[in-house]
Amino acid sequence: MAKDKQQVVVSIYPDWCKGCGICAAFCPGEVLELGPDGKARVVQGATCRNCGFCEHHCPDFAIVVKTKRRIANNREVDHAHEG
Amino acid sequence: MKPPYEIQRFELRLSGLGGQGILTLGKVLGAGLALEEGYFVAQTQSYGPEARGGASRSDLVISSQPISYPKPEQLDLLVALSQEACNQYYRHLKQGGYLLVDDSLVKQTPTNIYWGLPFTTLAKEKLGMVQAANMVLLGALAHLVPFVVPRAMKKGLETSLSPKFLESNLKAFQLGMTQAKKKYPNVQTQWTSF
Amino acid sequence: MPTKVKKNHRKEERSLFALGNEAVVEGALLAGCSFFAGYPITPSTEIAEIMAERLPRLPDGVFIQMEDEIASLGAVIGASLAGRKSMTATSGPGFSLMQEHIGYASMTEVPLVIVNVMRGGPSTGLPTSPAQGDVQQARWGTHGDHPIIVLSASNVQECLDMTVRAFNLSEKYRSPVILLLDEITAHTREKIQIPNRETYEIFSRIKPSMPPEWFVPYEESMRGVPPMPALGEGYRFHVTGLTHDVNGYPTSRPEEVEKLMQRLFRKIDQFFYDIQIIEETACEDAEVVVIAYGCVARSAHLAVLQARELGTRAGLLKLKTLFPFPRPAVERFIRQCRAVIVPEMNMGQMSREVKRVNNGLSSVRTLNRIDGQIITPAEILKVLQKA
Amino acid sequence: MAEVTQLIHHYLRHNKRFPHVLCPGCGHGIVLGSLVRSVHQLGLTKDEVVLVAGIGCSGRIAVYVDFNTVHTTHGRTLTFATGIKMANPRLKVIAVMGDGDALSIGGNHFLHAARRNIGVTALILNNNIYGMTGGQSSSTTAENCYSTTSPYGQQEQSFDIVELAKAAGAPYVARSTVLHVKLLDRIITTALARPGFNLVEVLTPCHTQFGRKNKFKTTVDMYKWYKKNAIPLDSLSKLPQEEQNQRTPIGIFVEENRPSLEERYAAITCRLEEASK
Numbered sequence: 001m002a003k004d005k006q007q008v009v010v011s012i013y014p015d016w017c018k019g020c021g022i023c024a025a026f027c028p029g030e031v032l033e034l035g036p037d038g039k040a041r042v043v044q045g046a047t048c049r050n051c052g053f054c055e056h057h058c059p060d061f062a063i064v065v066k067t068k069r070r071i072a073n074n075r076e077v078d079h080a081h082e083g
Numbered sequence: 084m085k086p087p088y089e090i091q092r093f094e095l096r097l098s099g100l101g102g103q104g105i106l107t108l109g110k111v112l113g114a115g116l117a118l119e120e121g122y123f124v125a126q127t128q129s130y131g132p133e134a135r136g137g138a139s140r141s142d143l144v145i146s147s148q149p150i151s152y153p154k155p156e157q158l159d160l161l162v163a164l165s166q167e168a169c170n171q172y173y174r175h176l177k178q179g180g181y182l183l184v185d186d187s188l189v190k191q192t193p194t195n196i197y198w199g200l201p202f203t204t205l206a207k208e209k210l211g212m213v214q215a216a217n218m219v220l221l222g223a224l225a226h227l228v229p230f231v232v233p234r235a236m237k238k239g240l241e242t243s244l245s246p247k248f249l250e251s252n253l254k255a256f257q258l259g260m261t262q263a264k265k266k267y268p269n270v271q272t273q274w275t276s277f
Numbered sequence: 278m279p280t281k282v283k284k285n286h287r288k289e290e291r292s293l294f295a296l297g298n299e300a301v302v303e304g305a306l307l308a309g310c311s312f313f314a315g316y317p318i319t320p321s322t323e324i325a326e327i328m329a330e331r332l333p334r335l336p337d338g339v340f341i342q343m344e345d346e347i348a349s350l351g352a353v354i355g356a357s358l359a360g361r362k363s364m365t366a367t368s369g370p371g372f373s374l375m376q377e378h379i380g381y382a383s384m385t386e387v388p389l390v391i392v393n394v395m396r397g398g399p400s401t402g403l404p405t406s407p408a409q410g411d412v413q414q415a416r417w418g419t420h421g422d423h424p425i426i427v428l429s430a431s432n433v434q435e436c437l438d439m440t441v442r443a444f445n446l447s448e449k450y451r452s453p454v455i456l457l458l459d460e461i462t463a464h465t466r467e468k469i470q471i472p473n474r475e476t477y478e479i480f481s482r483i484k485p486s487m488p489p490e491w492f493v494p495y496e497e498s499m500r501g502v503p504p505m506p507a508l509g510e511g512y513r514f515h516v517t518g519l520t521h522d523v524n525g526y527p528t529s530r531p532e533e534v535e536k537l538m539q540r541l542f543r544k545i546d547q548f549f550y551d552i553q554i555i556e557e558t559a560c561e562d563a564e565v566v567v568i569a570y571g572c573v574a575r576s577a578h579l580a581v582l583q584a585r586e587l588g589t590r591a592g593l594l595k596l597k598t599l600f601p602f603p604r605p606a607v608e609r610f611i612r613q614c615r616a617v618i619v620p621e622m623n624m625g626q627m628s629r630e631v632k633r634v635n636n637g638l639s640s641v642r643t644l645n646r647i648d649g650q651i652i653t654p655a656e657i658l659k660v661l662q663k664a
Numbered sequence: 665m666a667e668v669t670q671l672i673h674h675y676l677r678h679n680k681r682f683p684h685v686l687c688p689g690c691g692h693g694i695v696l697g698s699l700v701r702s703v704h705q706l707g708l709t710k711d712e713v714v715l716v717a718g719i720g721c722s723g724r725i726a727v728y729v730d731f732n733t734v735h736t737t738h739g740r741t742l743t744f745a746t747g748i749k750m751a752n753p754r755l756k757v758i759a760v761m762g763d764g765d766a767l768s769i770g771g772n773h774f775l776h777a778a779r780r781n782i783g784v785t786a787l788i789l790n791n792n793i794y795g796m797t798g799g800q801s802s803s804t805t806a807e808n809c810y811s812t813t814s815p816y817g818q819q820e821q822s823f824d825i826v827e828l829a830k831a832a833g834a835p836y837v838a839r840s841t842v843l844h845v846k847l848l849d850r851i852i853t854t855a856l857a858r859p860g861f862n863l864v865e866v867l868t869p870c871h872t873q874f875g876r877k878n879k880f881k882t883t884v885d886m887y888k889w890y891k892k893n894a895i896p897l898d899s900l901s902k903l904p905q906e907e908q909n910q911r912t913p914i915g916i917f918v919e920e921n922r923p924s925l926e927e928r929y930a931a932i933t934c935r936l937e938e939a940s941k
Contacts, residue, residue: 015682015683016683017683018683018687018688018689018768020688020689020690020883020884021689021882021883021884022735022883022884022887025884025887025888026884026887031864050763052668055668055669056668056694056697056698057691057694057843057845058669058694058697059686059689059690059691059692059693059694059697060682060683060684060693061669061672061673061676061682061693061697062683063669064668064669064670065668069797081894109466110294110466113294113466114294114466115628117292117294117467117468118292118293118468123467123468124294124466124467125465125466125467126294126465126466127461127464127465127466128464130397150467150575150578151575151576151577151578151579151582151654152578152653152654153461153465153467153572153575154461154651155431156653185297230514243352277621312747312751314746314747324827333929333932333933333936334933334936334937334940336933336937338933339750339751339929341746341747341750342742343776344745344772344773344775345772345774347740347743348740348743348746348772348773348776349743350742350743351736351737351740351743351747351773352743352744352746352747352750353744353747354744354747355716355734355743355744355745355746355747355748355749355751356747356748356750356751357747357751358734358744358747358748358753359747359748359751359755360751360752361751363747363751377737377740378737378740381736381737404841443830490908507752508714508732508734508748508755509711509712509714509732509752509754509755510711511711513710513711513730513731513733514732514733514735514737515677515726515727516733516734516735517727517734517735518735518736518737519735525681526680526727527727527735
């Protein structure tokens with residue numbers, strides 16, 4: 001994980017965020033905090049360790065952690081076996 | 084399939100104790116009359132706690148016409164295989180109705196006019212199985228009751244019983260018929276009630 | 278109305294000397310029932326027992342004994358959603374337990390058949406005696422306004438016929454259908470004809486024909502009965518007992534709730550004459566008509582014939598569909614006759630409906646018996662002659 | 665990691681209004697995410713999955729995912745699931761229930777589903793309280809905890825779902841919290857892949873109704889409590905006895921193989937068909 005450290009962007013959908021604060025409380029890199037609007041926001045993206053905790057634990061599916069390479073390639077998830 | 088006799092409404096009660104095969108007999112007799120002879124038959128029986136161990140009862144209403152009310156009101160024929168049943172149901176017999184008892188079990192009949200055959204004793208002594216008493220009774224009915232046609236009853240038994248039990252049941256049936264014939268040779272002319 | 282006729286498996290007609298409860302099973306299998314979930318209760322138990330014997334012998338038949346009647350109807354609803362024609366059978370106390378799921382099936386429009394062999398008294402009551410105590414419970418037992426179809430049978434052949442009809446109606450209108458029997462009808466053996474499947478009309482629910490992405494699960498339509506896919510067929514949608522919009526999503530918006538409820542009622546109301554059947558005996562010139570259902574209709578039949586012999590112009594109106602209530606037919610006889618008699622084995626559940634129609638037009642006599650004994654022809658005859 | 669949320673979005677019903685109806689910090693959303701990942705990992709199609717849910721907060725999550733979803737009556741989820749599975753054993757039936765749903769009103773159905781080993785994956789989202797009705801005590805509310813119907817502290821002993829499922833005969837019994845997502849993903853995936861009745865208990869916080877009455881200042885405090893309190897099953901025995909009783913073990917408690925009801929039923933049908941030939 002550590003080698004991806006610099007290549008990660010964390011983004012929040014403010015419309016879906018309910019501001020529970022789980023992401024901010026448990027983020028090992030202290031990337032996130034609750035802003036004045038009560039919603040999560042990224043304060044120091046550079047320290048993201050790409051552990052995925054916030055994305056897995058966001059009950060509202062409001063956080064996306066993207067690697068920069070992935071953004072550039074704009075690749076989609078393979079849904080080949082979807083109904 | 085035209086029934087051999089025109090019957091207005093004939094009410095028959097088979098009664099006795101649980102374990103005497105009364106419910107089976109009611110079913111077999113009803114099925115024979117309905118399916119083999121083409122009568123309208125409504126058969127009901129006593130359900131509930133009393134059906135186990137205690138008193139047992141199976142009622143048949145038989146008619147050439149569709150049956151509206153399915154329960155007997157005044158019996159044309161009461162078959163009693165126990166003293167209690169005989170005492171309890173005798174009063175449901177209509178005037179001119181017939182009583183048939185197992186005279187090895189019913190020692191005191193409320194009237195002198197009745198038919199008595201020792202079905203249970205016959206089954207035990209001649210066939211070696213007391214459970215066959217109901218088939219001995221069916222054989223007797225086939226002789227005593229004009230519209231119970233022996234051939235139809237036998238055919239009914241053939242279709243409803245597995246081959247394993249058929250032979251012994253037919254033997255019991257035959258025994259009942261022979262014994263009834265021996266004791267009451269001219270029974271058919273006595274019937275007036277239907 | 279588009280209907281699907283199922284191919285027959287058994288060619289020839291058969292006769293059987295069967296119990297009412299056995300006839301129910303024959304009817305259900307004839308109608309294509311392949312799923313039964315139940316809990317034993319006298320006097321309906323034979324239905325479960327015979328189903329347990331028969332269903333596993335069919336290529337896709339499923340029998341399951343559940344832990345109680347709530348679970349039984351839950352499983353039946355689940356199976357119906359999965360595409361099976363499903364049923365359960367019960368009696369008074371079990372029927373009470375099922376009420377919650379009758380409401381659910383009504384709201385989610387799940388076709389299913391419930392046979393209730395009525396018994397007497399509230400609570401455990403009279404387990405082995407006949408009664409007709411659940412008539413209004415069948416209509417109004419579940420909470421909330423809802424339409425329901427309630428049928429009854431009075432002899433063994435009718436047990437078969439009405440079970441087939443119950444399945445047909447439930448599939449056609451996507452509604453739970455209740456068949457009310459009584460201990461006498463369920464426990465009487467009579468000869469029945471099991472008809473040839475080809476000659477019998479068998480309906481199955483209409484499945485959607487459009488591609489899944491166009492499918493709107495609870496769409497408004499002229500008929501009011503939306504097509505119904507089975508779970509797993511590609512039409513993924515949400516089923517809920519909450520009031521829902523046309524997509525099946527919960528809603529409490531008044532205009533959407535109103536529309537849903539109106540459609541639920543409309544789909545039954547507008548097909549009243551397809552659902553409703555009655556049987557008339559000697560009614561053309563009748564001055565006194567007996568309105569009866571279930572085993573009491575048999576007593577009434579004999580009583581009417583006897584009354585005719587004694588010079589009273591009596592007739593019998595036998596109700597085979599109890600709900601929706603046959604108001605037009607009853608109203609006709611109320612206008613025609615000087616008196617109507619409603620004998621029933623309860624304290625007057627159907628006579629309430631008759632009186633509501635009556636409006637003082639004629640004299641409505643009731644004859645009630647609640648001691649676990651059938652009302653005899655003689656009792657009805659007595660009232661007939663006085664009326 | 666980006667695929668995580670993107671993946672979940674692929675399974676959501678976007679014609680349904682988001683964010684979902686659940687309170688901020690409610691763990692039910694995390695369970696939903698875990699469930700979606702498990703379904704995806706097993707390569708199940710949306711059409712073959714049936715999500716059956718009960719009444720309560722947990723019941724609400726079914727509507728948000730694009731599976732076949734059935735929102736049933738209170739406590740009866742497993743009865744519907746049983747009917748669906750027996751009617752069509754090819755379907756993957758998942759029952760989502762709350763603690764009140766599964767163990768109070770539906771307690772009997774729960775025991776019997778486990779006993780008969782019907783092929784259903786049962787998720788019990790245990791938040792120790794009746795959330796939707798406003799915080800009344802449930803059969804899993806711990807002793808001395810406060811709720812609107814136990815304002816002086818709960819006086820009844822609570823159920824241990826895992827022990828109950830074991831006693832009822834469930835062949836797979838596992839527990840996780842919503843904080844331990846990796847474990848949660850693993851046990852849900854395993855449960856979904858197995859035949860028979862598989863029980864997964866998920867401890868999920870209800871701050872709105874439980875936490876606030878029981879000295880948890882924020883939702884986050886409840887998650888922290890899980891972190892401190894939950895302990896993997898195999899580490900539990902290393903603790904001194906008195907400490908063991910204080911902690912909640914998580915992990916897989918039972919993993920056995922027993923033919924499921926639908927398999928046994930199919931065997932009977934087969935046997936009867938053979939015999940009739």
